[in-house]
Amino acid sequence: MAGNFQPAKLDIDPSILDNNLAIVDKEEEDEIEAMFKQMSAASQPKIETLIPEAEYPSLLVYPKPGLCIKTRNAAGKKFFINLCRLEEIPPPTPITEQELERVIADEDYSTLWRVPMSIGAPREDKDKSGGTCLAADVAVNSTWFKETMEPSAVFSTFVITVAIEGLGDKHGEQARLERDGWTILKNKKYLGNGTIPAHR
DSSP states (O other): OOOOOOOOOOOOOHHHHHHHOOOOOHHHHHHHHHHHHHHHHHHSOOOOOSSOSSOOOOOOBOOEEEEEEEEEBTTSOEEEEEEEEOTTSOOOOOOOHHHHHHHHHHTOTTSOOOOOOEEOOOEEEEOTTSOEEEEEEEEEOHHHIIIIITTOHHHHHHHHHHHHHHHHHHHOGGGOBOSSSOEEOTTOSOOSSSSOOOBO
16 A cells, blocks of 8 residues: 655664764874775785886987988978998898789788888988988998898889888877978988997
8 A cells, every 4th residue: 555654763772872983183093094005015925016027128329321321201291211330230131122012012921031120219300401300310231221222213113111100100190201202312411410329
């Protein structure tokens, strides 16, 4: 049968609260808080950091000039890629020009063939007219550069394309470059003032 529900009123004996609550002074409160913190810390499992605490040994090396490529980034700003030579970088596995052409034509990117390279960060610089531009250094093995890449338009084009992709992937929007509008400068091997920045 329908009716109006009336909540019951519960009377609490004040002595229950009085018997279970205690007032502590500041010193006791600090001791209790310290005790709980200690208990909490002891109960937490140790979580290993994903970043190694020990530093791995590294070597500063200085690339040598090779080729200078002029292009533009997605914002239309001039961007120069300094394709440098560095003996400390291992050479790629030997492959013929014909084999590389087949890989490119078939878009066979399942192949394990890679060109080891060091990709530096973009920096502001000045072009020959004094205008502001961006430049970045990319280094490959010195011997392979001289004997295999430089004499071959196929290898050079492939390495420049890979460098363009690598710069965009590693350094984001300001290094997203035109893939088809680049030019190898004939009379310039490096854009920059002074010593080539070290690679680690």
